[in-house]
Amino acid sequence: MKVKTGIISFAHLHAYSYARCLQWAEDAELVAVSDADETRGKAAAAALGTAFYSDYNELLKEDIDAVIICNENVHHKEAVIAAAKAGKHVLCEKPIATSVADAWEMINACKDNGVKLQIAFPVRFNPPVRRVKNLIDEGRLGRILAIRGTNRGQNPGGWFVDSALSGGGAVLDHTVHVVDLMRWFMNSEVKEVYAEIDTRFYDLNIDDCGLLMLEFENGVFASHDPSWSRSETFPTWGDVTLEIIGTDGVTKVDAYAQHLHLYSDQKHRYAHEFWGNDMDLGLIQDFISCIVEDREPSVTGIDGLRAMQVALAAYESSAQKKPVSIIRSWGD
Amino acid sequence: MLKVAVIGAGTMGSVHATAYSKMSSAELVGIVDPRREHTAKLASSLGTKSYDTLENLLEANDPDVVDVCVPTYLHRTYVERLARLKKHVICEKPISRTLEDARAMIDTCNKEGVDLYIAQVVRFFPEYKRAHDLLLDGAVGETGTVYAMRGGVFPQGWQDWYANFDRCGTLIVDMMIHDFDFLRWCYGDIERVFAKSMWGRDFQRLDHAMVSLRFKSGVIALCEGTWAHTDGFRTRLEISGKEGIISHDSEEAVAIRSSFRTRSSEAAGVAVPESPLNHDPYYLELEHFIDCIEHGKPPIVSAEDGYQALEISLAALESIQTGKPVEW
Numbered sequence A: 001m002k003v004k005t006g007i008i009s010f011a012h013l014h015a016y017s018y019a020r021c022l023q024w025a026e027d028a029e030l031v032a033v034s035d036a037d038e039t040r041g042k043a044a045a046a047a048l049g050t051a052f053y054s055d056y057n058e059l060l061k062e063d064i065d066a067v068i069i070c071n072e073n074v075h076h077k078e079a080v081i082a083a084a085k086a087g088k089h090v091l092c093e094k095p096i097a098t099s100v101a102d103a104w105e106m107i108n109a110c111k112d113n114g115v116k117l118q119i120a121f122p123v124r125f126n127p128p129v130r131r132v133k134n135l136i137d138e139g140r141l142g143r144i145l146a147i148r149g150t151n152r153g154q155n156p157g158g159w160f161v162d163s164a165l166s167g168g169g170a171v172l173d174h175t176v177h178v179v180d181l182m183r184w185f186m187n188s189e190v191k192e193v194y195a196e197i198d199t200r201f202y203d204l205n206i207d208d209c210g211l212l213m214l215e216f217e218n219g220v221f222a223s224h225d226p227s228w229s230r231s232e233t234f235p236t237w238g239d240v241t242l243e244i245i246g247t248d249g250v251t252k253v254d255a256y257a258q259h260l261h262l263y264s265d266q267k268h269r270y271a272h273e274f275w276g277n278d279m280d281l282g283l284i285q286d287f288i289s290c291i292v293e294d295r296e297p298s299v300t301g302i303d304g305l306r307a308m309q310v311a312l313a314a315y316e317s318s319a320q321k322k323p324v325s326i327i328r329s330w331g332d
Numbered sequence B: 001m002l003k004v005a006v007i008g009a010g011t012m013g014s015v016h017a018t019a020y021s022k023m024s025s026a027e028l029v030g031i032v033d034p035r036r037e038h039t040a041k042l043a044s045s046l047g048t049k050s051y052d053t054l055e056n057l058l059e060a061n062d063p064d065v066v067d068v069c070v071p072t073y074l075h076r077t078y079v080e081r082l083a084r085l086k087k088h089v090i091c092e093k094p095i096s097r098t099l100e101d102a103r104a105m106i107d108t109c110n111k112e113g114v115d116l117y118i119a120q121v122v123r124f125f126p127e128y129k130r131a132h133d134l135l136l137d138g139a140v141g142e143t144g145t146v147y148a149m150r151g152g153v154f155p156q157g158w159q160d161w162y163a164n165f166d167r168c169g170t171l172i173v174d175m176m177i178h179d180f181d182f183l184r185w186c187y188g189d190i191e192r193v194f195a196k197s198m199w200g201r202d203f204q205r206l207d208h209a210m211v212s213l214r215f216k217s218g219v220i221a222l223c224e225g226t227w228a229h230t231d232g233f234r235t236r237l238e239i240s241g242k243e244g245i246i247s248h249d250s251e252e253a254v255a256i257r258s259s260f261r262t263r264s265s266e267a268a269g270v271a272v273p274e275s276p277l278n279h280d281p282y283y284l285e286l287e288h289f290i291d292c293i294e295h296g297k298p299p300i301v302s303a304e305d306g307y308q309a310l311e312i313s314l315a316a317l318e319s320i321q322t323g324k325p326v327e328w
Helices: A014-024 A038-048 A073-085 A100-112 A127-137 A170-186 A279-292 A301-320 B011-021 B036-045 B054-060 B072-084 B099-112 B126-136 B158-163 B170-174 B177-187 B281-295 B303-322
Strands: A003-008 A028-034 A051-053 A066-069 A089-092 A117-119 A144-150 A190-198 A209-216 A221-225 A241-246 A250-254 A259-264 A269-274 B002-007 B026-032 B065-068 B088-092 B116-119 B143-152 B190-197 B207-215 B220-227 B233-241 B244-249 B256-260 B270-274
Touching: A003 A014, A003 A279, A014 A028, A014 A038, A014 A066, A014 A279, A028 A038, A038 A051, A066 A073, A066 A279, A073 A089, A073 A100, A089 A279, A100 A117, A100 A301, A117 A279, A117 A301, A127 A170, A127 A241, A127 A250, A144 A170, A144 B207, A170 A190, A170 A209, A170 A221, A170 A241, A170 A301, A190 A301, A190 B190, A190 B207, A209 A301, A209 B143, A209 B190, A209 B207, A209 B220, A221 B190, A221 B207, A221 B220, B002 B011, B002 B281, B011 B026, B011 B036, B011 B065, B011 B088, B011 B281, B026 B036, B026 B054, B026 B281, B065 B072, B065 B281, B072 B088, B072 B099, B088 B281, B099 B116, B099 B303, B116 B281, B116 B303, B126 B177, B126 B233, B126 B244, B143 B177, B170 B177, B170 B190, B170 B207, B170 B220, B170 B303, B177 B207, B177 B220, B177 B303, B190 B303, B207 B303
Parallel strands: A003 A028, A003 A066, A028 A051, A066 A089, A089 A117, A144 A221, B002 B026, B002 B065, B065 B088, B088 B116, B143 B220
Antiparallel strands: A144 A241, A190 A209, A209 A221, A241 A250, A259 A269, B143 B233, B190 B207, B207 B220, B233 B244, B256 B270
């Protein structure tokens, strides 16, 4: 079985990477793309050799099994619900949405229509990160006491810095990956968030830096830095790191440590050249296989919701200058 | 040449005594510690004498300066006694365990007309000094965020005082105060502190802490301290500015990495990282204090700086206890 797939929107640059992964994956086929921005969408369709629709509702009428949704954050909801109603399985770019209510509507729409909803947290498929997950599961670190995470980057610009489209800046953009990993490592939820959030690096009307202090239900405390704080001359786009303090050991994982040093006289800069495994390919293969094998996605809509809630609570904490509890709803 | 005595022959007392023994501007006249055998050995290796009490030292000699390297909770007692004896005092950090003690020490030294220096040594570490100077030169533009880390294994001390909250105040008072002082040096006054640590959870000779600092200038800093590592000691500093990044990791700044074959067939080779300097930061710091005493110069780090760094540590403990941020 080949899973026929479409991509809705190239607003998020990850769409290109996912498209390439779909073309590499043995049991997947990229059939069509859509984009409300015709110029951008037609360029993508030409580059990828697929059909093009400017309206994703037309794409959803095609004979396809699944869609990958990479439009602006605030538009995730309508696209996911439309796909669910059309009976298409969904891989949705992170963050799942920009509000808890929207996320629940999306989760319920997929459930009601019997389609799978996976959230794009590719770092779970990074081999060094998976190795650390195994170390923890094998008990090699003992009991976890504390975790420090970072997911720094540069200002992505465009709609990312327009809160009407993104729903939030650096804190929403760069909190969810690492919080997802922390939750996955420990099978525990964040119960309280404290955050300092500000705009200190760029001339923007949206947050570009912050610091989160987290309390998990299992008694572990953690911090996370989601700032767009990497300067222009930093040797790579950013980072994903976690340092885990356990009773029996300490480990630090850097998802992008597998790189060469490139000293370029042409570009007059020093850069990292990553040579590790492509985590996006792992994500796409997992999504395709959950359809082929008809199993639960390994990263669910609930996972997307929980990670987003932490970022939203961080904004609330920063505004109130005090820790904020995360209240779980819908009895789960 | 000033005559200097050191009280305490533990980890820091040994480091300080060793520094004075090499200094041309100071004469190390004795080391005081009730642990006779250990202290005698240290003293003879440094060409000085050991005494089991301060009284015994004072009977035999008359130092101009006394360096206090006793556990934190005993600082006030010794410093006030020495001030009344008109001795200039150099006191190991943290200045004291409580703000009340710290204020009393500063006031007594002022009243008795003697100098008081607090050994907040990080300002004398070349990598930190260089980072500070680069920052003030505008090398990375305005700072947005900072990460400062230090730590290693849980320390061993006399009567296990590091594990005693009332005596030590956890790694937040004992060790992270270095980064608090350094960041104050760089960014000035604090606006808000929020912190988490193992204190009040299951503090079993395994401590870890994260402290969020917000400066009045807007800078957001994360300080991390650990006594939960399985080996060694390490420091990290990363300053992210609008126009660049300054980054330091003691595990990377290693000039020599040797590996030695062990005799035992069971054990693997032991890796020994080294990063040698002409003078260690402790020497530079103490030489500077001696220079200040001799020539009446203002110190790079004052007793008041020691007081304010302690204020941050205690605010962090308060935040941990209440679960709320502490505002200035």
